Amino acid sequence: MSFVLETAANPENLRRVAIDPLSRVEGHGKVTILLDDQNKVHQVRLHIVEFRGFEKFIQGRPYWEVPVMVQRLCGICPVSHHLAASKALDEIVGAKQLTPTADKMRRLMHYGQILQSHALHFFHLSSPDLLFGFDSDIAKRNIVGIAEQHPEIARQGVLLRKFGQEVIRHTAGKRIHGTGAVPGGVNKSLSITERDELLKDIDDMMTWSLGAVHLVKLMHQQNPALYDHFGAFKANFMSMVGFDGGMDLYHGHLRARDGAGNILFDGVHYQNYSQIIEEEVKNWTYMKFPYLKSMGAEKGWYRVGPLSRMQNCDFISTPLAELERRDFIEYSGVMPMHAPLGYHWARMIEMLHAVEVIKNLLHDSDILGNDLIITGERGFEGVGVIEAPRGTLIHHYRVDENDLVTMCNLIVSTTHNNQAMNEAVRRVAQQYLHGHEITEGLLNHIEVAVRAFDPCLSCATHALGKMPLEIEVLNAASDQLSRLSRSSEGILSTPSSVV
Amino acid sequence: MQVPVKPKLKIATTSLAGCFGCHMSFLDIDERLFDLIELAEFDRSPFTDIKHCGPCDIGLIEGGLCNAENVHVLREFRANCKTLVAVGACAINGGLPAQRNHLSIATVLTEIYHTQHGLVGGFIPNDPELPLPLNQVHPIHEVVKIDYFIPGCPPSGEAIWKVLTDLIAGREPDLSHGLMQFD
Ligand code: SF4
Numbered sequence: 001m002s003f004v005l006e007t008a009a010n011p012e013n014l015r016r017v018a019i020d021p022l023s024r025v026e027g028h029g030k031v032t033i034l035l036d037d038q039n040k041v042h043q044v045r046l047h048i049v050e051f052r053g054f055e056k057f058i059q060g061r062p063y064w065e066v067p068v069m070v071q072r073l074c075g076i077c078p079v080s081h082h083l084a085a086s087k088a089l090d091e092i093v094g095a096k097q098l099t100p101t102a103d104k105m106r107r108l109m110h111y112g113q114i115l116q117s118h119a120l121h122f123f124h125l126s127s128p129d130l131l132f133g134f135d136s137d138i139a140k141r142n143i144v145g146i147a148e149q150h151p152e153i154a155r156q157g158v159l160l161r162k163f164g165q166e167v168i169r170h171t172a173g174k175r176i177h178g179t180g181a182v183p184g185g186v187n188k189s190l191s192i193t194e195r196d197e198l199l200k201d202i203d204d205m206m207t208w209s210l211g212a213v214h215l216v217k218l219m220h221q222q223n224p225a226l227y228d229h230f231g232a233f234k235a236n237f238m239s240m241v242g243f244d245g246g247m248d249l250y251h252g253h254l255r256a257r258d259g260a261g262n263i264l265f266d267g268v269h270y271q272n273y274s275q276i277i278e279e280e281v282k283n284w285t286y287m288k289f290p291y292l293k294s295m296g297a298e299k300g301w302y303r304v305g306p307l308s309r310m311q312n313c314d315f316i317s318t319p320l321a322e323l324e325r326r327d328f329i330e331y332s333g334v335m336p337m338h339a340p341l342g343y344h345w346a347r348m349i350e351m352l353h354a355v356e357v358i359k360n361l362l363h364d365s366d367i368l369g370n371d372l373i374i375t376g377e378r379g380f381e382g383v384g385v386i387e388a389p390r391g392t393l394i395h396h397y398r399v400d401e402n403d404l405v406t407m408c409n410l411i412v413s414t415t416h417n418n419q420a421m422n423e424a425v426r427r428v429a430q431q432y433l434h435g436h437e438i439t440e441g442l443l444n445h446i447e448v449a450v451r452a453f454d455p456c457l458s459c460a461t462h463a464l465g466k467m468p469l470e471i472e473v474l475n476a477a478s479d480q481l482s483r484l485s486r487s488s489e490g491i492l493s494t495p496s497s498v499v
Numbered sequence: 500m501q502v503p504v505k506p507k508l509k510i511a512t513t514s515l516a517g518c519f520g521c522h523m524s525f526l527d528i529d530e531r532l533f534d535l536i537e538l539a540e541f542d543r544s545p546f547t548d549i550k551h552c553g554p555c556d557i558g559l560i561e562g563g564l565c566n567a568e569n570v571h572v573l574r575e576f577r578a579n580c581k582t583l584v585a586v587g588a589c590a591i592n593g594g595l596p597a598q599r600n601h602l603s604i605a606t607v608l609t610e611i612y613h614t615q616h617g618l619v620g621g622f623i624p625n626d627p628e629l630p631l632p633l634n635q636v637h638p639i640h641e642v643v644k645i646d647y648f649i650p651g652c653p654p655s656g657e658a659i660w661k662v663l664t665d666l667i668a669g670r671e672p673d674l675s676h677g678l679m680q681f682d
Contacts, residue, residue, distance in 0.1 A: 075517070076519050138548050142548065174682075283625050
């Protein structure tokens with residue numbers, strides 16, 4: 001199965017342009033583009049270039065090591081892996097319903113993570129494109145440039161992320177790769193001192209995250225031609241929603257909608273994910289391509305993450321985020337918002353929601369409780385699903401009588417978005433590159449599309465991180481005619497002869 | 500007469516076969532980032548759009564070596580950075596990705612792209628765009644000389660800050676009690 005612009009009919013007659021490494025994203029990947037003599041685009045691919053093999057080497061390990069090991073798949077959202085694995089292993093230890101303290105401590109940890117990851121993604125990685133322009137000066141197009149030109153925005157971003165990291169530290173013991181969740185519960189609750197330390201800053205976080213939502217909303221309102229159409233394509237949406245249909249990033253069941261917003265399925269218990277999702281391999285990337293089985297590979301691919309969650313849920317339980325969600329829905333009109341840049345808007349609404357949830361949890365006395373773990377009848381198979389910052393994350397394990405893992409299957413958020421990200425870069429290539437002389441600024445447009453998804457290619461390689469830019473121009477016989485590269489100063493150069 | 504401004508130090512960072520956790524820990528210096536950018540500027544790093552390393556004072560490497568491209572990038576850093584620092588367990592001893600070292604790469608690839616649960620018609624990705632995986636994951640000191648090592652998975656933001664400020668001040672980096680950790 002091949003999509004429009006996925007595979008050129010006659011690649012041998014085309015020039016290759018590569019964006020390698022992709023930057024200001026998390027993980028190792030590159031984009032390659034094949035162009036003809038008139039700069040018409042014939043093929044665009046987002047490749048994940050690293051491979052780790054986690055699902056294989058986890059076999060044979062004792063199950064209780066898993067929540068701590070799996071975090072090392074990804075240092076950007078380690079808590080998501082930690083919790084998805086713990087949820088799966090709750091099934092193994094027979095913990096059907098966690099204690100209120102355990103459930104709320106895990107939620108607190110998770111929403112701390114949503115906050116820190118969304119803040120990092122928006123402020124540290126994407127805001128330079130949005131505030132300076134997609135083809136702005138490469139030397140300034142980073143968080144340092146933001147700190148110089150927009151010091152207050154940079155400061156708020158850094159402190160929002162810090163706050164999220166502190167929530168994680170207090171719940172998991174460590175900011176990165178902590179150990180708070182265990183099969184059947186958690187290993188600590190909050191002390192009053194820890195709680196009060198977090199409560200002290202919560203109102204600033206609320207104000208700043210509301211400010212961030214308004215900033216992105218204003219960008220859409222002021223420049224709809226760009227924000228609503230850049231790289232836009234119609235696709236299905238999938239996410240977990242709470243059992244009441246509200247937004248719930250920790251627990252619930254699966255729901256999907258088609259591109260017009262009609263429900264495709266709802267209320268699917270995630271233990272049954274393999275009945276609805278199948279995966280395909282392509283030879284040019286290590287990242288697999290999942291799709292809804294019932295619709296097949298061609299029509300069944302879908303998007304996950306903030307854009308899906310915002311339009312998939314019926315409501316948000318916290319008041320400020322709910323008002324913003326309604327604005328978002330009203331703005332997009334009868335049809336769902338399909339624009340990749342809409343991800344940022346949805347992401348900031350979720351960040352606001354996370355702050356509200358954290359505040360509520362901190363005021364709940366259950367987080368100070370001592371009843372941390374339960375166990376029940378031992379099971380041998382478990383699936384754990386969570387809405388990670390980037391989207392639905394699925395962990396699935398089988399464990400034998402000796403407590404050793406015999407099977408592990410992971411579908412990480414970025415993998416669900418594989419076809420969608422490829423689609424987005426192909427649209428942008430058609431909209432902006434097709435027929436034009438390639439410049440650094442144009443290439444950054446491609447990266448802006450990738451960044452909208454906040455891909456974590458670190459997770460997607462099932463354990464390696466860094467997105468690697470370089471353009472090579474090949475002649476009809478695939479000989480290199482010229483090579484365009486970004487130097488350390490970010491300057492494009494063509495070391496050999498130009499076509 | 501104008502006082503000559505002292506040029507800022509240049510810092511480059513990269514993630515090889517790592518999880519980005521060490522980079523996130525670097526950002527855990529929080530507001531001190533604003534102090535750092537008064538003293539230093541970033542060259543190639545996942546936080547900038549500079550794709551290749553130019554001459555730098557300090558290079559921070561996260562992650563070990565799992566494919567041919569990692570080796571290439573590591574050599575680029577060694578050739579350009581006066582001081583090269585291995586940050587975190589993966590760079591120092593391979594870390595979690597090295598757990599595959601007792602298996603053959605062929606077995607691992609086959610299992611994940613051929614026989615894995617829920618997969619339809621699998622095969623091993625083999626496009627020339629994909630860098631060749633190495634048989635085993637290697638620590639970086641096996642390939643180039645490393646000047647300093649910061650242990651931990653990840654080392655804390657505190658530890659990274661201490662080493663950076665020592666290096667910027669021209670002192671021998673010293674991780675005293677509490678900053679040296681191995682988990
Ligand atoms: S040392 Fe730990 S935190 Fe650093 S890259 Fe390796 S796994 Fe991630």
